[in-house]
Amino acid sequence: MKYISTRSGAPDLAFDDVLLAGLARDGGLYVPESWPQFSANDIRDMQGLSYQEIAIRIMLPFLGGTIPEADFAEIVNDAYAQFDHPAIAPIKQLSDDMWLAELFHGPTLAFKDYPLQVVGRLFDYVLKKRGERVTIVGATSGDTGSAAIEACRDREAIEIFILHPKGRVSDVQRRQMTTVLSGNVHNIALDGTFDDCQDMVKAMFGDESFRDAHNLSAVNSINWARIMAQIVYYFWTAVELGAPDQKFVYAVPTGNFGNVYAGYAAKQMGLPIEKFIVGSNENDILTRFFETGTMSMKPVVPTLSPSMDIQISSNFERLLFDQYDRDGKAVAKALEEFRESQSIEFGQGRWRAMQQDFEGFRVSNDETKAAIRSVYEATGELLDPHSVIGVIAGQQYEVASGVRKIALATAHPAKFPAAVEEASGVHPALPSPLADLFEREERFDELPNNLDQMRDFIAGKLAERKAA
Ligand SMILES: *Cc1c(COP(=O)(O)O)cnc(C)c1O
Numbered sequence: 001m002k003y004i005s006t007r008s009g010a011p012d013l014a015f016d017d018v019l020l021a022g023l024a025r026d027g028g029l030y031v032p033e034s035w036p037q038f039s040a041n042d043i044r045d046m047q048g049l050s051y052q053e054i055a056i057r058i059m060l061p062f063l064g065g066t067i068p069e070a071d072f073a074e075i076v077n078d079a080y081a082q083f084d085h086p087a088i089a090p091i092k093q094l095s096d097d098m099w100l101a102e103l104f105h106g107p108t109l110a111f112k113d114y115p116l117q118v119v120g121r122l123f124d125y126v127l128k129k130r131g132e133r134v135t136i137v138g139a140t141s142g143d144t145g146s147a148a149i150e151a152c153r154d155r156e157a158i159e160i161f162i163l164h165p166k167g168r169v170s171d172v173q174r175r176q177m178t179t180v181l182s183g184n185v186h187n188i189a190l191d192g193t194f195d196d197c198q199d200m201v202k203a204m205f206g207d208e209s210f211r212d213a214h215n216l217s218a219v220n221s222i223n224w225a226r227i228m229a230q231i232v233y234y235f236w237t238a239v240e241l242g243a244p245d246q247k248f249v250y251a252v253p254t255g256n257f258g259n260v261y262a263g264y265a266a267k268q269m270g271l272p273i274e275k276f277i278v279g280s281n282e283n284d285i286l287t288r289f290f291e292t293g294t295m296s297m298k299p300v301v302p303t304l305s306p307s308m309d310i311q312i313s314s315n316f317e318r319l320l321f322d323q324y325d326r327d328g329k330a331v332a333k334a335l336e337e338f339r340e341s342q343s344i345e346f347g348q349g350r351w352r353a354m355q356q357d358f359e360g361f362r363v364s365n366d367e368t369k370a371a372i373r374s375v376y377e378a379t380g381e382l383l384d385p386h387s388v389i390g391v392i393a394g395q396q397y398e399v400a401s402g403v404r405k406i407a408l409a410t411a412h413p414a415k416f417p418a419a420v421e422e423a424s425g426v427h428p429a430l431p432s433p434l435a436d437l438f439e440r441e442e443r444f445d446e447l448p449n450n451l452d453q454m455r456d457f458i459a460g461k462l463a464e465r466k467a468a
Helices: 015-021 040-044 051-063 069-079 113-130 145-152 171-178 194-206 208-214 224-240 258-268 285-292 316-323 328-341 348-357 365-379 387-396 417-424 451-467
Strands: 003-005 030-032 091-095 098-102 134-139 158-165 185-190 248-253 273-280 294-296 343-345 358-362 404-409 445-447
Touching: 015 113, 015 224, 030 224, 040 224, 051 069, 051 224, 069 113, 091 365, 098 224, 098 387, 113 145, 113 158, 113 224, 134 145, 134 194, 134 451, 145 158, 145 171, 145 185, 158 171, 158 194, 158 451, 185 194, 185 451, 194 208, 194 451, 208 451, 224 258, 224 404, 248 258, 248 387, 258 273, 258 316, 273 285, 273 387, 285 294, 285 358, 316 328, 316 348, 328 343, 348 358, 358 387, 365 387, 365 417, 387 404, 445 451
Parallel strands: 098 404, 134 158, 158 185, 185 445, 248 273, 248 404, 273 358
Antiparallel strands: 003 030, 091 098, 294 343
């Protein structure tokens, strides 16, 4: 199995190299050169298997022999060992034709744990085999940093530095990061905004000598291995609910398009999925595109679902690559035009083709709050402001009788207690593994918004760690 860049200007790579590379050298994203196929019988054979067993079957073809099956099975089993539900991703019925898949039973209570717990271990495995180490550097507005930290904690070949804007993340969010006391985890509260944090990270990656001296790396949402590990729960949920003998529609609260793109991949691999309902908040670039055929940038506005507050959905490029018949030069040209004019049409034919697979729904802040309340009253399920967008979008979509709708719940309500309580009148309690979060010891360093001091701090910490 080879991987090719969506811009056709970077070398083809094997799985282990794609894992460590992240972005392709030409600025493109890596995708597999072909989709592994699972027949109706292959899918029927998965009935009764555990989440982990399905995970191994689905992901193995993507590794292309770069990791022995027994080693990979160990990685997968270890990744999901401390999830707080035996089903890993339990499914609840919400109405006659709608189910909810709970993807918030990992250590940080959000779906990003499902891929990242695997990806952190894969990094460690491949790096150790090569005798290499990396320094992961990232910025967080609060929500995604903890999933990366939990994925990398205690991994021997990884040091991780996560920058968050001082005083601008919620107490739960900060504590989920700063109470991880592992020696290889370094939290930095930067005196500045989230944009300052992001600029700082970009500047460090832009400094070639610093980047090479410390082997800087990232585990961001364009990494192919994250997509791969997300394909698993589409198969798991569909098999649990009757695939291959049922048809499905998935409703997915969407930001960077990584989660829903993994569903598209599952469909290319043989899963009987009729449609993907793309839920967006007021940052609705995708919904506007699916409605009108024009993709146009707008400034980001803050909403109740911050993990979906995006200007451009980076993983959309992977879908475009297929729409341009895998002509990377044409993709690069289209994206160049988009960057220059902030607006683009990809042509009627491609737009219509994408409408076959995707439909967008926009949900405002007021609708989000009203929906948290109404779903709670109707079903007793307390949903977070991201998950509820998928549910509402899914409810609005009409299916033929017999088609089953599955909404993906991407975060536990206790991650967003203020919004949930305001909407429903119910305070969502932290589940038991995190119940003592507010009693735990915190550790982090505060730094000014200054690149020299940041570089010195990181270099100093790394030297300390080497000496220890
Ligand atoms: C990241 C995130 C999303 C958006 O997922 P994408 O893969 O970026 O589309 C939705 N909900 C929550 C809770 C998230 O953390």
